[in-house]
Amino acid sequence: MQVLLVEDNVPLAQAIVRALRAAGFSVNHVDRGDTALGVLRSNAPDIMILDLGLPDIDGLEVLRSARRQRFSNPVLILTARDKTPDKVAGLDSGADDYLAKPFEMSELLARLRALERRLGSVKSKNIEIGPVSLDTHSLEVTVAGEAITMSRREYMLLKALMESTNKVQTRDMLDSKLYGWGEEVSSNTVEVHIHNLRKKLPADFIQTVRGVGYVIRKGPLEP
Ligand code: CA
Numbered sequence: 001m002q003v004l005l006v007e008d009n010v011p012l013a014q015a016i017v018r019a020l021r022a023a024g025f026s027v028n029h030v031d032r033g034d035t036a037l038g039v040l041r042s043n044a045p046d047i048m049i050l051d052l053g054l055p056d057i058d059g060l061e062v063l064r065s066a067r068r069q070r071f072s073n074p075v076l077i078l079t080a081r082d083k084t085p086d087k088v089a090g091l092d093s094g095a096d097d098y099l100a101k102p103f104e105m106s107e108l109l110a111r112l113r114a115l116e117r118r119l120g121s122v123k124s125k126n127i128e129i130g131p132v133s134l135d136t137h138s139l140e141v142t143v144a145g146e147a148i149t150m151s152r153r154e155y156m157l158l159k160a161l162m163e164s165t166n167k168v169q170t171r172d173m174l175d176s177k178l179y180g181w182g183e184e185v186s187s188n189t190v191e192v193h194i195h196n197l198r199k200k201l202p203a204d205f206i207q208t209v210r211g212v213g214y215v216i217r218k219g220p221l222e223p
Contacts, residue, residue, distance in 0.1 A: 001116055004045035005029045006036040006062065007078065008055050019105045024139055024156055025112070026177055033057030040071045047115050052079040060093050067094040074115040127162045129216060131202060134162055148200045153178050157193050161206060161216045170213040
């Protein structure tokens with residue numbers, strides 16, 4: 001799940017980025033409205049978190065432009081403007097949810113999960129394939145009921161593969177889920193994480209499609 005955070009308050013943005021990444025979201029942060037609109041054109045996120053008081057374009061105008069650009073994914077407005085007419089204007093401009101500052105990080109995460117569910121990319125809290133179970137809320141992974149520990153990036157990689165069983169994920173697709181856009185990715189990072197993941201998972205759970213990428217097939221342990 002890729003989130004675009006548009007927020008010019010740097011300490012707040014850093015805190016949000018940390019919390020979202022810890023919760024398994026892939027986050028890209030920009031601090032200006034025009035940069036945000038550029039990102040929406042080139043690499044549309046699954047969810048946008050949008051501050052209204054931006055240094056260049058007002059957030060509501062960013063939102064209206066985004067909708068005119070046919071960006072149709074959920075937008076959560078984050079702002080210190082908490083008067084009812086502001087909320088109405090935000091929702092009328094095409095926002096899906098509205099959270100007034102100051103807020104608790106746990107509430108932001110809960111609202112993002114609700115938007116994620118509405119987006120339909122997470123059909124259930126648990127993804128189970130063969131003996132492997134991944135809980136998208138607790139971030140716990142079990143193999144035959146035994147909890148296994150993994151790094152955040154291993155978890156995100158496994159989640160991306162388990163969410164799209166039988167569909168080959170190319171290295172580029174996995175790279176873009178692991179990192180925010182613009183972050184440098186060393187060329188063999190996905191291979192390294194896959195290598196480490198495989199040691200924790202049943203043999204052949206993650207299959208290599210030579211020269212293309214990786215896939216998890218439904219019922220990989222059945223003949
Ligand atoms: Ca602001």
